[in-house]
Amino acid sequence: xxxxxxxxxxxxxxxxxxxxxxxxxxxxxxxxxxxxxxxxxxxxxxxxxxxxxxxxxxxxxxxxxxxxxxxxxxxxxxxxxxxxxxxxxxxxxxxxxxxxxxxxxxxxxxxxxxxxxxxxxxxx
Amino acid sequence: xxxxxxxxxxxxxxxxxxxxxxxxxxxxxxxxxxxxxxxxxxxxxxxxxxxxxxxxxxxxxxxxxxxxxxxxxxxxxxxxxxxxxxxxxxxxxxxxxxxxxxxxxxx
Numbered sequence: 001x002x003x004x005x006x007x008x009x010x011x012x013x014x015x016x017x018x019x020x021x022x023x024x025x026x027x028x029x030x031x032x033x034x035x036x037x038x039x040x041x042x043x044x045x046x047x048x049x050x051x052x053x054x055x056x057x058x059x060x061x062x063x064x065x066x067x068x069x070x071x072x073x074x075x076x077x078x079x080x081x082x083x084x085x086x087x088x089x090x091x092x093x094x095x096x097x098x099x100x101x102x103x104x105x106x107x108x109x110x111x112x113x114x115x116x117x118x119x120x121x122x123x124x
Numbered sequence: 125x126x127x128x129x130x131x132x133x134x135x136x137x138x139x140x141x142x143x144x145x146x147x148x149x150x151x152x153x154x155x156x157x158x159x160x161x162x163x164x165x166x167x168x169x170x171x172x173x174x175x176x177x178x179x180x181x182x183x184x185x186x187x188x189x190x191x192x193x194x195x196x197x198x199x200x201x202x203x204x205x206x207x208x209x210x211x212x213x214x215x216x217x218x219x220x221x222x223x224x225x226x227x228x229x230x231x
Binding site (some may be wrong): 037044045046047050059060061062095100101102103104105106107109110111112113114115116117 | 154156158160162166167168169170173174177179180211213215216217218219220221222223224225
């Protein structure tokens with residue numbers, strides 16, 4: 001079964017750090033772009049970052065540039081999001097999703113598989 | 125950034141109805157548009173990619189169309205499990221952006 005399972009969320013104070021993980025199974029992880037998408041409570045979806053198969057390309061939404069770092073370990077079928085200098089507005093459910101390649105015509109590049117999400121709460 | 129605007133923001137319909145949701149991009153995105161369904165407390169589910177192509181396992185009652193700046197998602201013969209929030213998303217340029225969502229409710 002194709003599956004993504006996020007972990008690492010929790011309560012953190014403003015200015016703190018958190019590292020999210022996403023464990024992939026059921027597909028050849030190293031063959032796919034991967035992304036993080038978040039959703040603040042009661043709000044819509046916001047793309048956060050994506051990473052190429054070999055990690056050589058990474059892109060971020062402006063609001064997290066310089067604070068968040070996306071990475072992957074293909075040997076461990078895992079995707080990560082290191083979040084530093086966290087702010088209240090980063091409070092959200094964070095989803096990992098398969099895909100995210102720019103201007104692709106392939107279904108697996110269009111966020112076809114999603115994890116269940118992990119909640120990050122930034123509050124004092 | 126490309127702004128994605130969905131209309132309506134909410135929609136009431138009955139079981140068996142056919143509904144259409146519109147998504148407009150602030151600039152041309154060719155056909156690099158996806159549609160997602162999200163139920164409360166659940167992760168989004170991919171329905172459509174490349175504006176009109178079905179993701180695997182998605183029933184043909186969902187159909188997408190459009191190119192450039194104007195897109196539609198049509199759902200035919202609504203069933204209780206179809207009542208959810210629907211989002212469009214462009215992947216033509218960074219940052220990827222989503223529409224604000226359309227909440228489809230039972231009348």
